[in-house]
Amino acid sequence: KAGVTQTPRYLIKxxxxxxxxxxxxxxxxxxxxxxxxTPGQGLQFLFEYFSETQRNKGNFPGRFSGRQFSNSRSExxxxxxxxxxxxxxxxxxxxxxxxGYGYTFGSGTRLTxx
Amino acid sequence: GDSVTQxxxxxxxxxxxxxxxxxxxxxxxxxxxxxxVQYPGEGLQLLLKATKADDKGSNKGFEATYRKxxxxxxxxxxxxxxxxxxVYFCAxxxxxRRALTFGSGTRLQxxP
Numbered sequence: 001k002a003g004v005t006q007t008p009r010y011l012i013k014x015x016x017x018x019x020x021x022x023x024x025x026x027x028x029x030x031x032x033x034x035x036x037x038t039p040g041q042g043l044q045f046l047f048e049y050f051s052e053t054q055r056n057k058g059n060f061p062g063r064f065s066g067r068q069f070s071n072s073r074s075e076x077x078x079x080x081x082x083x084x085x086x087x088x089x090x091x092x093x094x095x096x097x098x099x100g101y102g103y104t105f106g107s108g109t110r111l112t113x114x
Numbered sequence: 115g116d117s118v119t120q121x122x123x124x125x126x127x128x129x130x131x132x133x134x135x136x137x138x139x140x141x142x143x144x145x146x147x148x149x150x151v152q153y154p155g156e157g158l159q160l161l162l163k164a165t166k167a168d169d170k171g172s173n174k175g176f177e178a179t180y181r182k183x184x185x186x187x188x189x190x191x192x193x194x195x196x197x198x199x200x201v202y203f204c205a206x207x208x209x210x211r212r213a214l215t216f217g218s219g220t221r222l223q224x225x226p
Contacts, residue, residue, distance in 0.1 A: 004157075033213065043203065043216040056212050090157055092214075102148060103214065105157040 002027065004093050004106035012112045018079040021109045025072050025093030032074040033103060034066060037088040046089075049074055050096070081113045116141045116208050120217035123201075127194055127224050135189040135202055135220045137178075143209030147171075147180055147187040150203045152219070158203065161189075199224045 005024040013019050025032050034046040045058040049068035066076045072093075078085055088110050092103035121136040139145065146165045150158040162171030167182035176191045187204060204217040 006157075031212070035214070042218050043205075043214075045213040045215070048212050050212075058213065092158075102146075102160045102163050104160065105150075107155075107157040 004091055004104050006089075006091050006106035006109050008109060009107065010110050010112075012114060013081050015081055015083060015113055017081050018077065019081060019111060021076045021089055021091075021111070023074045023076070023091030023093075023106060025074070025091075026104055029093035029095055029104075030072055031094040031096055032068055032072065033092045033094070034074070034076050035090045035092065036060075037090060037108070038086075043090075046076070078111075083113050086111060086113045116145070116206060116211075116215040118204050118206055118215055118217035120202075120204050120220050123219070123221040125220060125222050127222070129196055129224055129226050130193045131224075133189070133191040133194045133198075133222065135204075135222070137187045137189065137204035137217060139185050139187065139204070139206050141185075141206055141208045143211075145206040145208045147178070148205045148207070148214070149176070149178055149187070149189050150205060150216075152201045152203065154200075161202070194222070194224045196224045196226050198222060 007022045031050045033048040037043045048056040052068045063079045068074045088108045090108045092105045094103045117140045119138050148163045149161040151161045162173045164171040164180035170179045178189045201219045201221045203219045205214045
């Protein structure tokens with residue numbers, strides 16, 4: 001079966017712009033989570049959606065937002081981009097987002113802010 | 115809060131050597147524990163998991179045992195291959211939180 005698909009793979013944006021990243025989970029998975037990976041901070045949890053509802057949120061400013069559609073696809077938006085937002089953004093899907101199920105990750109979107 | 119501590123890398127081994135990557139954790143509930151692997155330019159792949167104390171996760175020759183008494187989940191492999199070269203992340207998901215807390219990652223380099 002198809003894995004988690006993230007688009008685009010690479011993005012270059014200018015400081016102050018906004019960006020939208022997309023994630024299509026594994027068919028049947030209803031939970032989608034987003035993570036930011038940087039060399040300095042490592043992997044950090046952004047938020048998790050289940051059946052179009054945000055269930056959990058990490059410690060990121062309000063410039064970072066997301067949503068989930070009825071087909072479980074999710075988008076993440078970052079407004080007023082800063083240089084420090086340059087990172088690999090990873091999406092993960094899970095059947096239920098439960099603790100023991102594990103998560104399947106996509107290949108990520110590499111965002112560069114210049 | 116929850117935290118995961120991994121041994122610093124890089125770890126450099128010769129092919130067929132024994133591998134151990136240490137991982138300890140702090141959690142308030144009863145977490146599930148995971149090892150993920152990341153190859154260059156790719157996302158994370160789930161390597162193995164354990165959901166309760168004394169569980170042993172295993173996959174592709176890698177093993178890790180959930181040790182509640184020492185709050186550890188060390189990754190081991192008896193004989194590494196060049197193809198095992200990657201970054202390995204230990205992670206936990208605490209009860210009801212529905213989010214992964216990751217360690218800093220350990221880069222493994224296996225030389226032929």
